[in-house]
Amino acid sequence: IMTMPGxxxxxxxxxxMLNGAGEIEGLF
Structure with missing residues (x-):
């Protein structure tokens, strides 16, 4: 996996990862 500057x-x-409600967490 390549990383970007900054x-x-x-x-x-x-x-x-997915939380208990099945929603995506960790994007922001």
Whole structure:
């Protein structure tokens, strides 16, 4: 996974997960 300048080194995809309601969290 490539990272973009100005973003954290950790890929955002690793922080995205579904909450109990099935909604996507971690995008923002």
């Amino acid at each position: 973003l954290p080194r950790v890929p955002s995809a690793e922080q995205i």
